Amino acid sequence: MNLELIFSIASSxxxxxxxxxxxxxxxxxxxxxxxxxVFTAMAVVYLIFILKGMGADSVGGFDSLAxxxxxxxxxxxxxxxxxxxxxxxxxxxxxICQDGDRKxxxxxxxxxxxxxxxxxxxxxxxxxxIIRVIHLKKFPQNPYDEKLVQ
Numbered sequence: 001m002n003l004e005l006i007f008s009i010a011s012s013x014x015x016x017x018x019x020x021x022x023x024x025x026x027x028x029x030x031x032x033x034x035x036x037x038v039f040t041a042m043a044v045v046y047l048i049f050i051l052k053g054m055g056a057d058s059v060g061g062f063d064s065l066a067x068x069x070x071x072x073x074x075x076x077x078x079x080x081x082x083x084x085x086x087x088x089x090x091x092x093x094x095x096i097c098q099d100g101d102r103k104x105x106x107x108x109x110x111x112x113x114x115x116x117x118x119x120x121x122x123x124x125x126x127x128x129x130i131i132r133v134i135h136l137k138k139f140p141q142n143p144y145d146e147k148l149v150q
Contacts, residue, residue, distance in 0.1 A: 003075050003076065003079050006045065006049075006079060007079055007082065010042060010045065010079075010082070010083050010086055011082075011086065013038065013042070014042075014086040014087075014089075014090055017034060017038055017090055018090065018093060018114065018118050020033075021034075021090070021093055021094060021097055021114070022097070022107070022110075022111065022114055025097035025098075025101060025107060025110075026101060031094060031098070034090065034091075034094055038090075039087055039090075039091070042083055042086065042087045043087065045083055046080050046083040046084060046087065049076045049077070049079045049080035049083070050076075050077065050080035052074070052076040052077075053072075053074040053075070053076030053077025053078070053079070053080055054071055054074070054077050054080075058070075058071060058073075058074065058077070059071075059073075060072075060073075085121065088121075089117055089118060089121050089124075092117050092121070092124070092125055093114050093117045093118065093124070096110060096113055096114060096117065096124070096125070096128045097110065097114070099128075099132070100113075100128070100132075103132065103135060103136065104135075105131065105132070105135050109131060110128070110131075112124075112127060113125075113127045113128040113131065
């Protein structure tokens with residue numbers, strides 16, 4: 001199986017999803033498509049490659065940075081790791097869009113958050129938290145506060 005092709009398809013799919021998410025964030029079908037099809041398909045691809053890359057022959061572990069690096073010496077494991085980033089960053093971007101919409105935050109203000117989430121993951125989420133605090137005039141944030149969760 002051509003890993004470069006899988007990498008290109010996964011990356012291109014994620015990029016198109018990011019564009020759809022920003023352009024059509026208020027459309028429910030976008031969220032349904034991401035949950036039902038994109039996330040499911042990418043999770044299956046992830047599972048296939050994480051099993052191949054970190055199978056019985058793999059070395060390393062999660063007890064030290066050096067051992068984590070050893071886990072990702074197989075190309076299949078690296079591809080799985082990349083898909084992991086793509087899916088989780090996209091999920092966070094989807095949450096940012098949905099939460100921002102519910103809170104009445106202008107989507108153009110969310111654009112830098114989405115871009116940073118796409119490129120630098122947690123940095124975009126951090127920016128969104130800062131914008132959310134400013135918009136809601138409330139800190140610390142409690143995701144279970146009835147006034148914040150609809």
